[in-house]
Amino acid sequence: MPQALLDASAIYIEEGNMSDYDNETNNKEVLGNESRRKFMGTTAVATLAGAGMVMGLASCKKDDQTTTASGDSSHGTSAGEHEVPPGKLDSYYSFSSAGHNGEVRIYGIPSGRVLKRIPVFNMDCMVGWGITNESKAILGTNADGSVKYTTGDTHHVHGSYTDGTYNSKYLWTNDKLNNRIARIRMDRMECDAITELPNVQGFHGIFPDKRDPVDASINYTTRVFCGSEFASPQPNDGRDTSDPTKWYSLFTCVDAESMQVRWQVRINGNCDLVATSYDGKLAATNQYNTENGAVLADMMSAERDACVFFNIERIEAAITAGKSFTVGDSKVPVVDGTIDSNKDPKTALVCYVPVPKNPHGVNISPDGKYFVSSGKLSPTATVIATELVHKWFAGEVKAERDTVVAEPEIGLGPLHTGFDGKGNAFTTLFLDSQIVKWNVDAAIAQFKGDKTAKPVLDRIDVHYQPGHGYTSMGETKEADGKFFNSGNKFSKDRFLPVGPLHVETEQLIDISGDKMRLIHDHTAYPEPHDAIIVRADVVKTRQVSDMNDFPNAVKTFEENRIERKGNKVMVYMTSQAPNFGLPEIKVRRGDELTITLTNHDKVEDLTHGFGIENYDVNFIVNPQETHSVTFKADKAGMFWIYCTHFCHALHLEMRMRFIVEA
Numbered sequence: 001m002p003q004a005l006l007d008a009s010a011i012y013i014e015e016g017n018m019s020d021y022d023n024e025t026n027n028k029e030v031l032g033n034e035s036r037r038k039f040m041g042t043t044a045v046a047t048l049a050g051a052g053m054v055m056g057l058a059s060c061k062k063d064d065q066t067t068t069a070s071g072d073s074s075h076g077t078s079a080g081e082h083e084v085p086p087g088k089l090d091s092y093y094s095f096s097s098a099g100h101n102g103e104v105r106i107y108g109i110p111s112g113r114v115l116k117r118i119p120v121f122n123m124d125c126m127v128g129w130g131i132t133n134e135s136k137a138i139l140g141t142n143a144d145g146s147v148k149y150t151t152g153d154t155h156h157v158h159g160s161y162t163d164g165t166y167n168s169k170y171l172w173t174n175d176k177l178n179n180r181i182a183r184i185r186m187d188r189m190e191c192d193a194i195t196e197l198p199n200v201q202g203f204h205g206i207f208p209d210k211r212d213p214v215d216a217s218i219n220y221t222t223r224v225f226c227g228s229e230f231a232s233p234q235p236n237d238g239r240d241t242s243d244p245t246k247w248y249s250l251f252t253c254v255d256a257e258s259m260q261v262r263w264q265v266r267i268n269g270n271c272d273l274v275a276t277s278y279d280g281k282l283a284a285t286n287q288y289n290t291e292n293g294a295v296l297a298d299m300m301s302a303e304r305d306a307c308v309f310f311n312i313e314r315i316e317a318a319i320t321a322g323k324s325f326t327v328g329d330s331k332v333p334v335v336d337g338t339i340d341s342n343k344d345p346k347t348a349l350v351c352y353v354p355v356p357k358n359p360h361g362v363n364i365s366p367d368g369k370y371f372v373s374s375g376k377l378s379p380t381a382t383v384i385a386t387e388l389v390h391k392w393f394a395g396e397v398k399a400e401r402d403t404v405v406a407e408p409e410i411g412l413g414p415l416h417t418g419f420d421g422k423g424n425a426f427t428t429l430f431l432d433s434q435i436v437k438w439n440v441d442a443a444i445a446q447f448k449g450d451k452t453a454k455p456v457l458d459r460i461d462v463h464y465q466p467g468h469g470y471t472s473m474g475e476t477k478e479a480d481g482k483f484f485n486s487g488n489k490f491s492k493d494r495f496l497p498v499g500p501l502h503v504e505t506e507q508l509i510d511i512s513g514d515k516m517r518l519i520h521d522h523t524a525y526p527e528p529h530d531a532i533i534v535r536a537d538v539v540k541t542r543q544v545s546d547m548n549d550f551p552n553a554v555k556t557f558e559e560n561r562i563e564r565k566g567n568k569v570m571v572y573m574t575s576q577a578p579n580f581g582l583p584e585i586k587v588r589r590g591d592e593l594t595i596t597l598t599n600h601d602k603v604e605d606l607t608h609g610f611g612i613e614n615y616d617v618n619f620i621v622n623p624q625e626t627h628s629v630t631f632k633a634d635k636a637g638m639f640w641i642y643c644t645h646f647c648h649a650l651h652l653e654m655r656m657r658f659i660v661e662a
């Protein structure tokens, strides 16, 4: 191991001293399996500095596995109580990112059943995403009509709010790879807008305002905040490529309705994940690289990094007052949020609160009072009081660090925190492979010096290495304390092996009682990160579209026709089970075709597909929908066009001919 990494590990040992940790918690029953913990303790050092997370897994003792394989024996399971039998519906939706698959997924909770995969930054031939003209217009195209980016990396999904809870209008998700934000309209559960963020790399965290609509007192319209994780040359046009001192990150605000980028803030260090306050006045991001390091050892050199708070009102006032600049070709106004330019709290746009060490995750409690950022390389969670951040901006709190009201030791590798709405927090412990339940008030009392306060209430083993954890309605003021989902990064022995890459596990935990109880594992195709769990009654979808919502609809059967302008051929067609509106399309080789297809069926779920043999054309039209494709007829011959989606007893007979004359 390189010396720098060993040094970094040594720093960690001092911070996360295991014996201190055990004494402090002083509560054997909540520590779980002792030998397992010792094992994790000793491997943790190596784990943090390199490939150790894999080492930790590979050397897990078999007997530990057998005690945990069917759930944690000291906790029991509550699987039966939460069974969703045939014919019954789930009580919650989970909207989940899909990582480098680029899509968003919907699961039913508590069953864990996959209900839908929404293509966003990827291509999807079931739907025709990336194939139809309508989806290409959203994805963005090159001059030749090809899709600009065909891949993406979604990490976070968050829903739109009205006054602190979900309004079932939109979901937003990030693309860390090509730095785009996407919006999904929830009535159709389809992506309807994608915007590229200028001058950022590693767009990771995302969170919308929690208040909507306009609150006149703070000139309020809904925004979505985006954190960029990687600093880069500005503008990134070939300058300063070898001089990291010139690189910086931007925090970005996007308008929820227009999906235009409204403003950006230049910061020190990096952004990572994002959270917003319930009063609509603050956005927060955690920073693991305040060092501005370009290599791992440098990124781990500081004892503390930061949780950064943005004063939205002041930023927007600064922009209105013209105190902004632009970067490169972008017209987006940028304000200066660097430490040196924000020394006076009374005018500062940004507050940098020191947090140990390479923190991961920032989440706000459902009562809006506390932001929690986990230590990752410190076994602590840092609790920052919203009220004290406001007071810091008012000049009434002396140091940034004085906004911290608790820093309980909770376990190794803490990442993300969910809340039950009853004052308890649930944090994923990546290295311990556990979820820890801790009480926020007890942590605050302990921080104030109360030696009898015991913040940690319970621990449960998860299988294995959890990343995100989230609770039912936990990111709203309606947090209901029913379920916690642990998004595990490794599944190893939990499912049948399927080759080198295992499926991931999501483990659903009942958090309604004092002790957490594992309900079940469900699989997730790699690699999910974050999700939200939304009460089913909140979500309102439409099963049958309105034909008038599609401007290019072929509204009557009389409109079935083929029009030609030079070598451009426009085909207007209907479908109604089990028929397409035309028996054949005849063109000449070299013609450019645009086929527009409207599905006249009104029956729920009566979808038709449209596929052309050997032409790589494949999309669907749901009831009353219209989609179109444009392609070149570059092969002569007769090619069957057929319905790809089983729609009718005569589905196989639902076909027509595509004739290309040489």
Ligand code: CUK
Pocket: 155, 156, 204, 273, 360, 361, 415, 416, 467, 468, 528, 529, 530
């Ligand atoms: S990051 Cu994935 S486990 Cu992208 Cu939300 Cu923490």
Ligand code: CUA
Pocket: 577, 578, 607, 608, 609, 643, 644, 645, 646, 647, 648, 651, 652, 654
């Ligand atoms: Cu129409 Cu199958």
Ligand code: CA
Pocket: 288, 289, 290, 291, 298, 299, 300, 301, 302, 304, 305, 357, 358
């Ligand atoms: Ca750091």
